[in-house]
Amino acid sequence: MAQGKAVLVDVTKCVGCESCSVACRLYNELPPEKTGAEKHELEAGQWTVVQAHTVDYKGEKVRRFVKNQCMHCLEPACASACFAKALQKTPEGPVVYNAKLCVGCRYCILACPFDIPKYEWDQVFPKISKCQMCLSRVAKNEMPACVSVCPTGALTFGDRDAMLKEAHKRIAQAPDLYANYVYGENEAGGTSWLYLTDVPFQQLGFNTGVVKKPLPGYTERVLRWTPGIAVGWGALLTGMYFYNRRRGEVEKEEQGKKKII
Amino acid sequence: METKQGAARWRFPLTPTRCVLIALALLGLALSAYRLAAGLGAVTNLNDHWPWGLWIGFDVLTGVALAGGGYSTCLLVYVLNVAKFKSIARSALLTSLIGYLLVLFGLFMDIGRWFNFWRPFVSWGYHSVLFEVFWCISLYTLIQLLEFGHIATEKVGTAKLHRFFEKILPVLFIIGIVLPTLHQSSLGSLYLIEVGKLYPLWWSPFLPLFFLTSSFFVGPAMVMLETSLSGKVHHSTPEPQVYNGLIKVTGFMMVFYLLLKIYDLVSRGVLNLAFQNTLEGHMFLLEMLGGIIIPLLIFAVPAWRTSRTGQVVFSVLVTAGLILNRMNVVFTGMSRSLGGHYFPSFIEWAVSIGIVALGVLVYLFVVENFNILPQGRDVQQEKEGSTRAAA
Numbered sequence: 304m305a306q307g308k309a310v311l312v313d314v315t316k317c318v319g320c321e322s323c324s325v326a327c328r329l330y331n332e333l334p335p336e337k338t339g340a341e342k343h344e345l346e347a348g349q350w351t352v353v354q355a356h357t358v359d360y361k362g363e364k365v366r367r368f369v370k371n372q373c374m375h376c377l378e379p380a381c382a383s384a385c386f387a388k389a390l391q392k393t394p395e396g397p398v399v400y401n402a403k404l405c406v407g408c409r410y411c412i413l414a415c416p417f418d419i420p421k422y423e424w425d426q427v428f429p430k431i432s433k434c435q436m437c438l439s440r441v442a443k444n445e446m447p448a449c450v451s452v453c454p455t456g457a458l459t460f461g462d463r464d465a466m467l468k469e470a471h472k473r474i475a476q477a478p479d480l481y482a483n484y485v486y487g488e489n490e491a492g493g494t495s496w497l498y499l500t501d502v503p504f505q506q507l508g509f510n511t512g513v514v515k516k517p518l519p520g521y522t523e524r525v526l527r528w529t530p531g532i533a534v535g536w537g538a539l540l541t542g543m544y545f546y547n548r549r550r551g552e553v554e555k556e557e558q559g560k561k562k563i564i
Numbered sequence: 565m566e567t568k569q570g571a572a573r574w575r576f577p578l579t580p581t582r583c584v585l586i587a588l589a590l591l592g593l594a595l596s597a598y599r600l601a602a603g604l605g606a607v608t609n610l611n612d613h614w615p616w617g618l619w620i621g622f623d624v625l626t627g628v629a630l631a632g633g634g635y636s637t638c639l640l641v642y643v644l645n646v647a648k649f650k651s652i653a654r655s656a657l658l659t660s661l662i663g664y665l666l667v668l669f670g671l672f673m674d675i676g677r678w679f680n681f682w683r684p685f686v687s688w689g690y691h692s693v694l695f696e697v698f699w700c701i702s703l704y705t706l707i708q709l710l711e712f713g714h715i716a717t718e719k720v721g722t723a724k725l726h727r728f729f730e731k732i733l734p735v736l737f738i739i740g741i742v743l744p745t746l747h748q749s750s751l752g753s754l755y756l757i758e759v760g761k762l763y764p765l766w767w768s769p770f771l772p773l774f775f776l777t778s779s780f781f782v783g784p785a786m787v788m789l790e791t792s793l794s795g796k797v798h799h800s801t802p803e804p805q806v807y808n809g810l811i812k813v814t815g816f817m818m819v820f821y822l823l824l825k826i827y828d829l830v831s832r833g834v835l836n837l838a839f840q841n842t843l844e845g846h847m848f849l850l851e852m853l854g855g856i857i858i859p860l861l862i863f864a865v866p867a868w869r870t871s872r873t874g875q876v877v878f879s880v881l882v883t884a885g886l887i888l889n890r891m892n893v894v895f896t897g898m899s900r901s902l903g904g905h906y907f908p909s910f911i912e913w914a915v916s917i918g919i920v921a922l923g924v925l926v927y928l929f930v931v932e933n934f935n936i937l938p939q940g941r942d943v944q945q946e947k948e949g950s951t952r953a954a955a
Binding site for chain 2: 346380382383384385386387388389404405406407408409410412413414416421422423424425426427428429430512513514518519521522523525526529532533536537540541543544547548550551
């Protein structure tokens with residue numbers, strides 16, 4: 304389990320019963336769902352939602368349900384962006400949030416390529432709100448609460464490499480059914496949540512434009528230069544400072560000599 | 565006689581403009597206190613689509629760049645020893661110090677869990693660009709306060725203390741150039757992780773270099789703007805050749821900036837995006853034309869460069885262009901991928917305007933009570949000379 308645990312979501316098997324989001328709410332003791340929430344979207348206190356999509360597919364209107372939650376990137380941009388280590392990738396797989404360390408800068412929200420972290424805007428001291436992939440359960444090798452209640456087998460939990468293998472096996476066994484793509488295999492360098500579907504991903508609200516390389520690398524490549532620049536530039540400035548000061552003194556001395564003459 | 569001198573020691577004449585500034589500053593401070601008590605969501609229009617708004621975009625990202633006059637002037641005057649810029653050095657350093665204090669204030673307003681502001685000092689998220697920015701800005705503000713200690717102890721404190729500051733000044737200057745070099749570029753690096761989100765006209769692997777270069781070239785323009793404004797009030801305008809020299813410094817840096825920009829856009833194959841009929845394209849062209857190309861024309865024509873009007877137009881355009889650039893990165897370039905709506909609330913505006921008003925008041929007070937502007941310094945030196953002669 305070099306890459307930790309993962310969940311495979313098979314959209315073709317989901318019937319949109321919402322058992323998963325109820326289990327999430329109960330297990331994580333989240334506040335009750337806001338009544339009259341028309342939009343079914345992630346928000347503070349709503350770590351996972353099932354979104355219904357009606358799409359044209361092979362000449363007919365079909366309904367598909369997509370469970371939404373944090374993708375738990377292998378190299379998460381949010382954790383890389385956090386300057387207080389409040390967000391961290393655990394070896395087990397989940398990317399978890401520690402409110403005790405959080406300053407509330409919201410750089411993680413901006414950094415996330417999947418727009419997942421939400422903020423408790425109605426609080427005086429807001430926390431970041433996102434799926435923790437039930438770390439305490441996963442650490443004991445138990446499946447996350449949402450997976451444990453899924454009645455249709457749309458959610459499968461296991462080691463990430465096993466889940467990837469399973470996804471490709473399903474595609475190979477039913478190439479006419481599935482789109483030949485595992486979303487999350489390479490998105491943002493790979494994620495711990497993987498998706499299979501029959502309808503093309505972009506029709507189901509997936510951001511198919513996500514960069515395939517791990518995002519932290521973009522900043523690391525630049526940050527790596529920091530100590531060198533600090534020392535080199537400092538040394539150069541010191542050299543120039545003393546050189547120019549000495550030159551100024553010499554000029555003054557010469558002017559003084561001329562005056563005497 | 566003694567007491568009279570004591571009373572005359574600090575002066576701050578109240579004019580109608582200053583009364584307005586004081587009112588704005590007080591309103592801003594009162595609303596800031598309210599924001600700390602009520603929380604971000606209650607007073608701002610920020611939301612999950614737009615986690616960063618006016619306070620980060622203007623107060624922090626633009627504020628730090630506009631305060632870049634401090635380190636660029638420091639480099640020119642104290643390290644490269646360019647004598648003609650010496651007359652403006654102190655006012656540039658002062659503006660920079662006030663600018664950074666305002667930035668820290670703005671940053672404090674913007675963090676949601678402000679009681680935790682000190683966490684990154686102990687919980688090192690060193691992989692974050694924000695970590696470097698946070699440390700550098702904090703340390704640099706400290707360095708600038710110490711630099712100001714040298715000026716302040718001319719008037720208050722003991723001669724011994726003044727000599728101490730005099731001695732450590734070279735160290736402060738060098739650290740005070742290294743730190744801004746790091747964090748000015750890092751403010752650009754903040755957006756490297758927005759790859760795929762920030763519009764390609766602004767996202768670039770060269771973002772840190774663009775932010776660094778532009779903060780360096782806006783420095784002299786800001787110094788020109790601010791000395792010519794405060795010069796009117798304090799009857800101390802620097803000589804024309806000083807401005808001429810500043811325009812040259814800015815101009816050459818801008819040529820480098822423009823060439824790098826063109827190279828970057830062409831090599832990534834996105835130059836055509838600038839000429840498509842989109843909001844992003846228009847804003848980008850406006851930024852480049854108004855903030856870079858027209859100022860470069862003024863720079864290139866000696867008659868314009870040396871005229872007073874030309875110099876004022878130049879510095880206004882360069883400064884406005886930089887503000888537009890930062891706004892484009894934070895707002896225009898992100899709007900397509902973030903979705904949703906954001907426009908700053910009344911309190912966000914009032915706090916931003918209030919702290920700028922506070923900054924102007926502090927600047928005026930310090931200029932009128934310490935040796936900042938060239939004229940005042942000459943007077944002081946003359947006084948020192950005459951007392952020394954008398955002794």
